[in-house]
Amino acid sequence: MTDKDRSPSGKSGPSSGRDPERSRRLLIEATLESIARKGISETTVSRIIEHAGVSRGMIHLHFGGKDKLLEEAARTFCEAYYIEMDRQLAGVSDGPTETIMAIVRADLSEELLNERSVAIWHAFRGVARLNPAIAHYSDTRDARLRGMICDAFHALLESEGDAGVADDITMGTLALLEGMWTDFLTHPDAFSRQAAVRIVSRFLEAMFPGRFRI
Amino acid sequence: MTDKDRSPSGKSGPSSGRDPERSRRLLIEATLESIARKGISETTVSRIIEHAGVSRGMIHLHFGGKDKLLEEAARTFCEAYYIEMDRQLAGVSDGPTETIMAIVRADLSEELLNERSVAIWHAFRGVARLNPAIAHYSDTRDARLRGMICDAFHALLESEGDAGVADDITMGTLALLEGMWTDFLTHPDAFSRQAAVRIVSRFLEAMFPGRFRI
DNA sequence: ATTGTAAATGGACGATCGTCCATTTAAGCA
DNA sequence: TGCTTAAATGGACGATCGTCCATTTACAAT
Numbered sequence: 001m002t003d004k005d006r007s008p009s010g011k012s013g014p015s016s017g018r019d020p021e022r023s024r025r026l027l028i029e030a031t032l033e034s035i036a037r038k039g040i041s042e043t044t045v046s047r048i049i050e051h052a053g054v055s056r057g058m059i060h061l062h063f064g065g066k067d068k069l070l071e072e073a074a075r076t077f078c079e080a081y082y083i084e085m086d087r088q089l090a091g092v093s094d095g096p097t098e099t100i101m102a103i104v105r106a107d108l109s110e111e112l113l114n115e116r117s118v119a120i121w122h123a124f125r126g127v128a129r130l131n132p133a134i135a136h137y138s139d140t141r142d143a144r145l146r147g148m149i150c151d152a153f154h155a156l157l158e159s160e161g162d163a164g165v166a167d168d169i170t171m172g173t174l175a176l177l178e179g180m181w182t183d184f185l186t187h188p189d190a191f192s193r194q195a196a197v198r199i200v201s202r203f204l205e206a207m208f209p210g211r212f213r214i
Numbered sequence: 215m216t217d218k219d220r221s222p223s224g225k226s227g228p229s230s231g232r233d234p235e236r237s238r239r240l241l242i243e244a245t246l247e248s249i250a251r252k253g254i255s256e257t258t259v260s261r262i263i264e265h266a267g268v269s270r271g272m273i274h275l276h277f278g279g280k281d282k283l284l285e286e287a288a289r290t291f292c293e294a295y296y297i298e299m300d301r302q303l304a305g306v307s308d309g310p311t312e313t314i315m316a317i318v319r320a321d322l323s324e325e326l327l328n329e330r331s332v333a334i335w336h337a338f339r340g341v342a343r344l345n346p347a348i349a350h351y352s353d354t355r356d357a358r359l360r361g362m363i364c365d366a367f368h369a370l371l372e373s374e375g376d377a378g379v380a381d382d383i384t385m386g387t388l389a390l391l392e393g394m395w396t397d398f399l400t401h402p403d404a405f406s407r408q409a410a411v412r413i414v415s416r417f418l419e420a421m422f423p424g425r426f427r428i
Numbered sequence: 429a430t431t432g433t434a435a436a437t438g439g440a441c442g443a444t445c446g447t448c449c450a451t452t453t454a455a456g457c458a
Numbered sequence: 459t460g461c462t463t464a465a466a467t468g469g470a471c472g473a474t475c476g477t478c479c480a481t482t483t484a485c486a487a488t
Contacts, residue, residue, distance in 0.1 A: 038344065039340075039341055039343070039344045040255070040340065040341075041254070041255050041341065042344075119343050122336075122339050122340050122342075122343070123340050123341075124340075125336050125339065125340060125396075125399070126253075126254065126336050126337045126338075126339060126340020126341065127253055127254075127255065127337075127340065128336075128399070128400070129253070129333050129336070129399065130252065130253045130256075135400070138400060139400050165416075168409070168412065168413045168416055169413075169416065171397070171409075171413055172390060172393075172413045172414070172416065172417055174393065174397075175389070175390050175392070175393025175394055175396070175397060175413070176386060176389050176390055176393060177393070178389070178392060178393035178396045178397075179386075179388065179389025179390060179391070179392035179393045180389055182339075182389070182392045182396075183385070183388075183389060183392075185339070185342070185343065186342070186349070186352060186353050195382070195385075198382065199382045199383075199385055199386045199389070200386070202379075202382055202383065202386065202421075203386055203417050203420070203421065206417070206420040206421040207416075207417065207420040
């Protein structure tokens, strides 16, 4: 261990000290918090630095501008979704049915679907069409997750049916989940996680009788 | 017909003349057009009046401020959805199956689901959570549409099953449609209207065998 | 023709936006 | 203890935001 490892990331200094990594993290977190609470249009440089407790020049210094910071915030937020999704999927690997339901339950779990996340998610969606960098992170679930679900449905279908059926059901299932997120956004009080899981289960049980019993 | 009917709304004057109604309409249309093309954050007073071809003071004069104009634009946009939906639903009244599929086809039709509408819809969604007035128009389909679908599913279920089943399937169907809109937003080029209708049909056919044959 | 009324104009205004940079501060090295 | 380097500061800057109002314009009634 060289002297260099006695860097500011160690817990020696209580708070104030040189730590560019910490500054970056503070800014990203403050940005996401501001978007969640005040919306993206009211997420200004002044508000971000106030929440982060840093000086005005930090955004330009560490990110090169407000837009780049927003992009990094979107990336971080998207990354956090998959990290938590993987965490909840860690213990499950029994079969296609369990895999699919594990993904569904995780996507609708309190850790992933809550007022904060749904607010941030839809805020980014609103500006995604004109900001390709953000659009990339606003995609309807990524290829890996889609692949996992599609493979599971393929296994469930065995060899019967067309090749496109599994793709259709995959897209339908993802669309169902998307719709649940939107419902949470528009009716945060009336929303029921249990009902949401039950509804998805109903559709899948109808599709594969006996496999997704409620 | 009194003299008053020779108002500016008549086609006497070619373009310039007093017509507060026309000014209001121009401003609302310009607002929606700007949101569709530039996003809500770049929809400024300057841009709106430029597109509308009116003077700066008009927004404050006719709407009392930019926020009120945005709210009116959201109302108008939402209203247009239901007007077109009703138009497409006008000829259908055969049975529950036809009613449901007519709503699905209409919701996914080019008139209702297109790049412009999906951009505006998601832009409003993005700011809805902090703007109650706009949130009201961003609701996931209104009570009337939901009621029509729910009644149809009730009829399809006849007397079997719990009372909540129809509600569940209704919410699932609406969620599916919401998800399709989101997919159109994130993948406008890859999206297929035909595939979207087919996927919804698959799920409903699984739920009610023989009723929603593809 | 004159007057009254309301629509329409467009510039002034203060506030706030994001960017940038001269300066200060703190940590590592000689 | 100086010296170097990079992190951090915070105010200045021009641009642009939305609001507002004194003024002009156009139409209807007198």
